[in-house]
Amino acid sequence: QGHLIRCSLGLCEKLQHSQLINQLTHIIKNLRIRITRNGFVWYTTDTINSMIAVKNVLYKHEHENNISHLINCYQLLMAKLQQQDDSLMQVKQQKPKLVKKEVEIKKIEQPKTSDAVTRLLHQVIKDVLNKIIDDIENNENR
Structure with a gap:
């Protein structure tokens, strides 16, 4: 020693x-x-x-x-x-500080001349994104 x-x-x-x-x-x-x-x-x-x-x-x-x-x-x-x-x-x-950052979501309008498969795909993507956003908002409110 x-x-x-x-x-x-x-x-x-x-x-x-x-x-x-x-x-x-x-x-x-x-x-x-x-x-x-x-x-x-x-x-x-x-x-x-x-x-x-x-x-x-x-x-x-x-x-x-x-x-x-x-x-x-x-x-x-x-x-x-x-x-x-x-x-x-x-x-x-010190406890780590949580940083909340607002997420900006840009919505892109789908073209009017798309076929049925493309419209369905866009709707599925939109529904999935809305579900994700809802889950995030629900977690933040807890």
């Missing part, structure tokens, strides 16, 4: 002598971290968001020495991740 990241040997050396780890352990519940000399850092926390934020702060520490700035970055990132989680939960809880 936990998260293992690969980093530069310089960052591993820097982390071993930095106050960043002490500061993070004071503000992060159940943070456990192990730094190796060969370029790996293993750590674990209680939440996924915290693990993501710690990883980002550790990588930033390679180029940033201001510990208070790094702690601030951690807190800002945690707030942003929590906001994203909250937004996702709101979206999941």
Whole structure:
């Protein structure tokens, strides 16, 4: 369990002598971290968001020495991740909206010069379409 990241040997050396780890352990519940000399850092926390934020702060520490700035970055990132989680939960809880769209039916007049078979076919098609329309309207009214 936990998260293992690969980093530069310089960052591993820097982390071993930095106050960043002490500061993070004071503000992060159940943070456990192990730094190796060969370029790996293993750590674990209680939440996924915290693990993501710690990883980002550790990588930033390679180029940033201001510990208070790094702690601030951690807190800002945690707030942003929590906001994203909250937004996702709101979206999941919303019911999908039904979109009703009026259907326009164009009636085409049959030519007057058609033969009996064509007229019968048109009448059958018209009756089937009317039945479908009635069924749709009945379903919408339920």
